[in-house]
Amino acid sequence: MTFHVTGGRLCRDGRPFTVLGVNYHPAGAGCRIWTDWDPTAIKADFGDMAAAGLNTVRLFVFWRDFHPEPGHIRPEMLARLRTAVRTAGDAGLACVVSLFTIWMNGQRLDLPWRAGRSLWRDPEMLDRQEAFARAAARELADLDDLLAFDLGDEIGNVDPAEAALLAPGDVAAWQRRIAATLRAERPGTLVTQANDASGVLGRSVFGPDNADGLDLVATHGFPTWAPGSIESTLSVKATHLAPFLARAAGAYGPAVVDELGSYGVDEDTAARYLRAAAASALANGAQGVIPWCWRDITSTAEPYRDRPMERLVGLHTADGGAKPAMAEYARVLRAAPALALRRDRAPVALYIPERARPRGGGYLDAGVGTVALLYGYLLLKRAHLDFDVVAGDVGGYRLIVCPSTTHLTLTDIERIDAAATGGAAVYLSLGDHLHGFPGEPLAGARLVDFSLNADGRSGFSWDGRRWEVDWAAAAAPPVTVRPTTGEPVAGYDDGSPAVLARRHGAGRILFATMPLERQLDRPGRLTAAPWEGWYRRVADWAGVPPGARCDVPDVEVVTGRSQDRRRAVVVNHRPAPVETGLTLPGGRRLRLRLDAKDWRILDLDPDPGPAGDPDGAP
Template identity: 55%
Template sequence: MAFRLHEGRLLRDDRPFTALGVTYFPVRAGCRLWVDWDPDVVAADLRRIAEAGLNTVRVFVFWRDFHPDPRHVDGQALTRLRLLVELAEAAGLSCVLSVLTLFMNGQLLDLPWRRGRSLWRDPQMLAAQETFVRAVAATIADRTNVLALDLGDEISNVDPAEAATLTPAEVARWYGRLVGAVRQAAPEVLVCQANNALTVLGGSAFGPASGRALDLLAVHGFPLWSPGHIESTLSPKATQLPAFLARLAGAHGVALVDELGTYGADDEVAAAYLRAAVASVLVSGAAGVIVWCWQDTTSTAEPYDRRPAERVVGLHRADGTPKPVMTAYRQLVDAAPALVRTTEPAGVAVWPVAGQLAGGGSYLDPHRDAVSPFFAYLLLKRLHVEVDVVVTPAAGHQLVVCPSVDQVTLEDLAHLRAALHRGATVYYSLGDHLHGFPGAELVGAEIVDYDLTGRDRQEVVWDGEVWPVDWTVARAVPTTLRATSGQVLAAYPDGTPAVVVNAVGAGRLVFTNVPFERQLDAAGRFTLAPWERFYRRIAELAGVRPAVRCSDPEVEVVPVDGGVALINHRDRAVTVRVGRDGDDPDADLVVDLTEKGWTVARLPMTSNTATLNTATSTAVSSA
């Protein structure tokens, strides 16, 4: 057995392994690689990928090319697949094989015999999937370089309307059925299923929460197609999104970012994006990152005939020359061993309290929020505190952040009370006043009424500091609070409570009836004010301080095995001062970071100011 999971880490031959790879299409054949098969071209390409320092290649197994007749799987196609895996092994590459591939670059490369039947509910289609997946697994079962089989890349896009009607239980059963088929033929092969950002954030049931049967939870990080308002490829939001998705998936298992890249940007922007995004993913603790994609293609066949721009998003041009983005990736690959996050649990947790839909889709169902946990993560990152994203809070979490909650269940309330009674400080912002309010007993205040005008509720005042509120952006109903057992910390201009703290057990609940995180989701709004100072006040109440201080909130700070990783998410070069909390500020390290640059540094122990210059972003430095 080559690959296995142990204590949340991916191992190969019992050693820690970080997948660093690319998605591969041959230049001329493109998505027709199995039909226009040329093993000499494939072998040469795989050698080049390995020579670039990469260790993993991701390949699409187009279902229609392997299963043209529902009665049998094509033996010649399976032979070609096995040969590709063998060629990858000879080059020193592991493989992620995306089976059941029907959706590609925005269109269906469909089975001629499916005729619109459901992948998830039609008995014949379910049986056909088992047959195909089992055949692929049997073909590669004895190969030790297969990292994982992917059960259908962004499979919900085959029929988004139907996928939206599937319950988490139905998706979990589908996963379990196909994982069982793989296990019958290849018991030791890992299984994943990859989804885009909207799905990972709760756009359908094909999210991490349904993937208990899977070994790896694969996510895609493209800022252009993500929910919320990410202003540009070089926005700090953009380069932190993939790592957040990995953290969110990692709350349910082991995360793999198996698509990351840029569209609609020039070569320099693409390189800058990749520098910061990949560095952030690696320090997030993900099992690896697979970049889209190795090389531009000259193919004119589908799907490129309808979407020719898809032909020019490679790390290399069609003639084989590297683009700036490949140079940036190679630097990250070379330094990846230094970008391993320490395994110490964080003292702060983002808990996306998602509730559970009743399934009726009625007017009583609350708004389903996809972006508030991401904004909570961004705000905490700006404070430079270490953050976990969790399914439920754990005993070690000193501060638990529940952002813009739209629905809370009795089970959620039980977890909330348990965290409070353990002594945690829980921050809870209200998304939906009917379904998300956790009750006056916990809040220390009651809702008097709602008021659609929101008059005199356009800002929150806390000890003289003011934060504006946009109820339209928040898509929420303003409410009036009346304090009961709680202490009012902040108020609206009309004097009614905006933030209340209430002692519960050994802990305390800090509550606001503003969907504080969701009201930040408008283009340009996140930069209008130092919003993280609102979170800093809550962190201070909880006694949370960053272990490492940094002078720029847009520089991500993460402890790693080699020291501290510093990742500049700004679109310009910065100079920052970095030091341990409690140390003499005169001993701070002065670090120059390029646009979207990064470094790993060891903080000085002396009182002498040290300076670290990072003209490139590959240095591992000490004072």
């Protein structure tokens, strides 16, 4: 097939392919694209997309339109799907086809005959899905411009109560079954599953850490609905969200941010959000971005009658006029070959434990650990430390960061033990004293007790610097430990141990007795104090220098290779202009001014050629 995954990279005809797309409903038909069929309008839109520099369009197959009765799949609808994919290919666009689309824009456009039955466990519904997948794959079998089948947009929202009862194995078995059906009719077909942020930051069993049967992992970056105290669409955290999701999902497979955008904002805010989030996502290893969506919608049919604001989030007005966000996306499209960095292995690993996302929901399960992972990511970025996000073996890294651990399995503990024994420095902060504690041999201490009284524990000091702890935000009680082989290096205000250090084989372990990262989960708290200084101190302890030096924490610096040159992508995540000093790898120093939520590409090789940024580098 034309599209394939090689070495963890999405490729087309053997060459790396970066997805630069858009989600699509026709302006007039909206979600009635297949029933109010207008191939002329679709062809014109696809031509406009290609002319704007896009290479991909994502289409939604509203299952009820194709399969109105259990035993009847409408051949004329399959023919329309084929025409749409072929028309896209004629325009130079690849297609992502979202197959079992029921949930859309906050409403269920459901099959009249499903009658509430489970998509994932009901035998008849599974058989019907298999039949429809077989028919769709057969219809598109000879078209080379099908990039991937998406099994169903945010499909867990079709029946949240049922989805909450699913075990990870139920979802994995469903994915494997439908993917195998698709590949049987169209060998080599790539399959993905598009999930909202709860697939990384929540409890949903639909997520990249449960991706059996999938070739690509997809995630959606909308700050409006993401956990993690994102203060506003233009906050620092907001434009870090999509790149964080891409990095976290990328720990399990090639990741695409296949929905990206903002709601309830003015056009200038939407433009600034998209330019920083899209550029940062590509620089951080996303295999592509697909903003929501091409045009505003004029349709008044469902779901727009119930949710009319869903019609107004296009990159263009309904009559085709480009909005400011499209101008910013066009700039990203032009620079994408340079923005899409390929990074070397970093010295630091941000580790995702096996059970960072609870899978039981019982009283023994602690909170979702990936919110703390988000804050670990943000602190590493703000400290300008070069890191990988890792779910698996962490051997070979110089520093392993385990932020606010809530659940460690024996496998997690064995990985940490082996890495430290082999010479790595490990920093681990405690998120839950029952299931996140690594054990006395690693912590260098024994648990004594917890207390709901935080008196004397509102702050701790290390090397003469005091750090405050918000125990309410931490969602965990203070814990008392008794040092054994660990040496207390930081103490709470009452003198009790807060942080302990110990040798472990050829390496070292730094154990913090509080959820330092998770206690930052309050609006404004991340940027109200220089918390990144804590991570710089940890890196100094580990002997790991920053990848670049920058005097503004809100400015992100990502280094790597693109177009056979070493480059740095610099992104201002601040909602205001900045002027900053940079010292880049290799020693190059410069002053750089960036507008609010702006980005720049710098060439790190000697005798640089033209910068990848079409607006030029300083």
